[in-house]
Amino acid sequence: MNDLVFMHGLNEEPYTTDKIIAKCSDNQLKVVKNLIRNHKKDFEDFGVLHFENAKPLKGSKGGRPVKTYHLNEQQATLLITYLDNTPQVNQFKKSLVREFYRMKKELTTRQINRAIEKPQRQTLMDAVKSWSNANQWSYRNMTQLLLKRATGLTANQIKRQRHIDNSLDGLTVKEQERYTQLENIAIGLVGLNKTWDEVKGVLLLA
Structure with missing residues (x-):
């Protein structure tokens, strides 16, 4: 069942x-x-x-x-x-x-994964802040892209379908793992000062 x-x-x-x-x-x-x-x-x-x-x-x-x-x-x-x-x-x-x-068991794993991911999220935020190719929407767009690639849904769709306030709190264990993998790639690309189109192109293929 x-x-x-x-x-x-x-x-x-x-x-x-x-x-x-x-x-x-x-x-x-x-x-x-x-x-x-x-x-x-x-x-x-x-x-x-x-x-x-x-x-x-x-x-x-x-x-x-x-x-x-x-x-x-x-x-x-x-x-x-x-x-x-x-x-x-x-x-x-x-x-x-x-x-x-x-x-x-899944809930416990999700809580642990979410706690582990938070420092990595801060790393991404800091990287975007110092990114010469960033604009005022860069961090939001990056998050939306990561969520879409990890779940197939936008942030608003996740919130609405899974009845939550924070889209990252609604990811399954598999989606969390995928999101973290993509987030690591994004951090590396931003650190290399790639353009948004280059970052987006790599993430869409990842």
Whole structure:
């Protein structure tokens, strides 16, 4: 199973949703939502019960927003204990545990990588400041190019799609590694006083 657990940024814990739990445990969504509402205080013992409101689907009755609950690992585990212990639920429990473990491991790695990259980012900033070919947009353009090459997305697209304020906090481990590699190349090229077109040309081929 893929896409069971989600993560936004470096300071938010991984979560799953009531929709995922309903689908993968073969339960009706309204049953799962009722369990959450009826045991709301129990879920809040394990953290804030987050949710998001989405617009109702076209053609659906009523115009009320659809509430989707975001459940952390403990909240999700608690919810599953309220479901019937069917073979499908048991299999889903194991898959969910594995996915939460994987995402927590990725989050830790991303946090470490981000901390390691910050001094390198400062090096790039300093290099651009003393770069004779720089203008007022050089650092921003450099960052945009690095992000685009590492992720295929612009900074704004990363923020919007991954629900974060800082685009660099939304990179996956693989994207972080790619970004760091490209950033090192950029630092070297700026240090050699290459023109922006030369820097851009090399990064586009890297």
